[in-house]
Amino acid sequence: MTGERAEDRSVLAIGGPDRLHFLQGLITSDVAGLEAGPVYAALLTPQGKYLVDFLLIPDGARILLDVKSDHAPDLIKRLSLYKLRADVTIERTDLHVTRGLGDPPAGAVADPRDPALGWRAYGPAEGAAPEIDWDRIRVAHCIPETGIELVPGETFILEAGFERLGGVDHRKGCYVGQEVTARMKHKTELRKGFVTVDVDGAVAPGDEVMAGDKPAGRIFTVADGQAIAYLRFDRARAAELTAGDARLDWAG
Numbered sequence: 171m172t173g174e175r176a177e178d179r180s181v182l183a184i185g186g187p188d189r190l191h192f193l194q195g196l197i198t199s200d201v202a203g204l205e206a207g208p209v210y211a212a213l214l215t216p217q218g219k220y221l222v223d224f225l226l227i228p229d230g231a232r233i234l235l236d237v238k239s240d241h242a243p244d245l246i247k248r249l250s251l252y253k254l255r256a257d258v259t260i261e262r263t264d265l266h267v268t269r270g271l272g273d274p275p276a277g278a279v280a281d282p283r284d285p286a287l288g289w290r291a292y293g294p295a296e297g298a299a300p301e302i303d304w305d306r307i308r309v310a311h312c313i314p315e316t317g318i319e320l321v322p323g324e325t326f327i328l329e330a331g332f333e334r335l336g337g338v339d340h341r342k343g344c345y346v347g348q349e350v351t352a353r354m355k356h357k358t359e360l361r362k363g364f365v366t367v368d369v370d371g372a373v374a375p376g377d378e379v380m381a382g383d384k385p386a387g388r389i390f391t392v393a394d395g396q397a398i399a400y401l402r403f404d405r406a407r408a409a410e411l412t413a414g415d416a417r418l419d420w421a422g
Contacts, residue, residue: 173270173278173289175297180242181265184249185232186258193226193233196252198327198351200342204228208282208290210337212327213248218350220325221248223316223337227279227292234292236267238316252346268297283335286311306393310421312366318375319364319390319398328354329363329400360403364390367399371416379418382409389413396421 184193194201199211204226212223222245225236237245242262249260267290269281274289281287286307307313314320314330328351332338340355354360369392379387379399386409387401399418401411411418 173268173275173291173297174300174302175295176267176269176290177300178239179236179267180239181263181267181292182235182237182242182246183229183232183261183263184235184258185261186256188256188258189233192253192256192258194342195344196249196346197226198332198338198345198347199226199336200339201226201233202342203339204233208279210282210332210335212332212337213245214327214345214347214351215323216346218326218347218354219323220320220327220330221322223320225282225290227290229292234263234265236290236292241316241322265292266295266297267292269302270297271302283337284311284313287313303393305391309366309391309393309396309398312364312398314364314398315391319400326354327351328360331364362387362400362402364398364400365406366421367397367411367418368421369395369397369413369416369418371414373397373413373416373418377413379406379411379413381405381411384409386411 190201197211197213199209203209209226213221215221222241227234246260269290271288278289278291280289320330327338373389373392375390377389378385384405386405387399390398
């Protein structure tokens with residue numbers, strides 16, 4: 171099975187003897203997890219807000235970094251700023267991302283975020299044109315996407331479900347933005363976040379969600395009678411949810 175091309179992804183490579191220590195002090199996940207396979211992680215601002223998310227894949231003496239293509243230049247720049255005297259290399263590769271569902275080909279790895287996302291492979295520009303409805307899968311499993319639900323400088327990763335997706339480790343020690351993330355985890359109850367809702371009617375991304383007569387959130391990705399919505403939980407649980415002329419119900 172060849173899968174399909176992920177045409178909006180780029181692959182970077184982090185090399186050098188300090189690569190693990192370098193990444194460990196920056197990203198939200200524990201790089202020790204690379205011993206078992208791919209790791210999902212993000213880079214945050216010092217204020218704990220999302221900048222970019224990516225998949226890390228062990229590849230011998232280097233670590234591949236699978237990231238949305240339009241975020242790759244800024245990520246390279248930010249990693250280079252943090253490099254200082256660390257003995258690491260940061261470079262683009264000519265590898266391409268292929269992804270699919272079902273039986274994986276030799277050399278493929280499981281997407282670490284959710285089994286529903288299937289497998290990914292890294293190599294030459296192979297694979298069929300995109301046909302799988304990944305938005306339908308994402309919405310059904312409430313998996314946020316770079317640049318859609320995940321907005322640089324705005325999103326908090328705990329509200330985006332990174333714990334459920336394996337994208338943050340609260341035991342690994344310090345990383346950029348760790349203090350704010352830990353405080354949200356241990357000292358407050360999440361009041362807002364992304365959830366999947368069933369939709370009865372027509373909605374569009376950007377539509378405001380109402381709980382009775384009070385604003386309660388906003389619609390993001392819509393697919394197959396469902397949507398990912400960002401909700402204020404106290405209001406969303408207290409009254410009937412609507413968006414325009416559509417009625418919304420918590421999925422599951």
